Amino acid sequence: MRLRLTHANLWVPDQDEALAFYTAKLGMEVREDVTMPEMGGYRWLTIGPPGQPDVSFILNVPRPPVVDDGSGEQLLELVAKGMSGGFHLSTTDCRAAYEELKSVGVEFIEEPEERPYGIDAMFRDPFGHRFRLVQTF
Template identity: 35%
Template sequence: MPHLAHIALIVRDYDEALAFYTGKLGFTLVEDAYQPAQDKRWVTIRPPNAPPHATTILLARATTPEQAVAIGNQAGGRVILFLATDDFARDYAAYRAAGVNFVRPPATHDYGKVAVFEDVYGNLWDLVEFAER
């Protein structure tokens, strides 16, 4: 059955991206393997406590000028990824304490609680606790 295996996120530097995602957001490093034929690394991460076969984010280092231009703006200024949580207050407080920059404060909507933060490159993310339906 088809499913999303990875979502590519263009980054400037693997280690810089890993420091943010694993160090500040607590993501898990799934794989970091050097690919000598292409002189790149295959680096995948997933949110903390995600199931082992959950979709991962592939940190893809920009290798062309066109790719470099997209760093931090892959969604044209819109939120690109949605990080669901089971405890908004806990994770919002932990991310703020870790120095994550929230560009929109917490708000409550019919669908749940949400705040928008930016990653190390400026990509926008929703931290969201969905309301029970």
């Protein structure tokens, strides 16, 4: 059996705001944007990094039919506190990527720093998700 990661979920309060951040600022591509009337208007919205068509992030609003309203509010509170786990994005030049992303308004929590495995920096999206920007040696 061979398992491969295809999708990772990102809880967001507003899909349009998330879509603008991930495409305009991070350069992600829209993979799917489908509204399903049979599921109460649920919007399946995925984005992903260029050159990696088999990897997508689901920009999901935590509300019915996905989760109940109370749980959705709790999820968004945890995300806002940075408790959603973390994601790593690789780059060939962390310092240059840092400068480019910072210039378009991406909020960095840590500046690029050399570590035993390479150079990395940490940023967050407008909702609280944390991302490490990593250049390995």
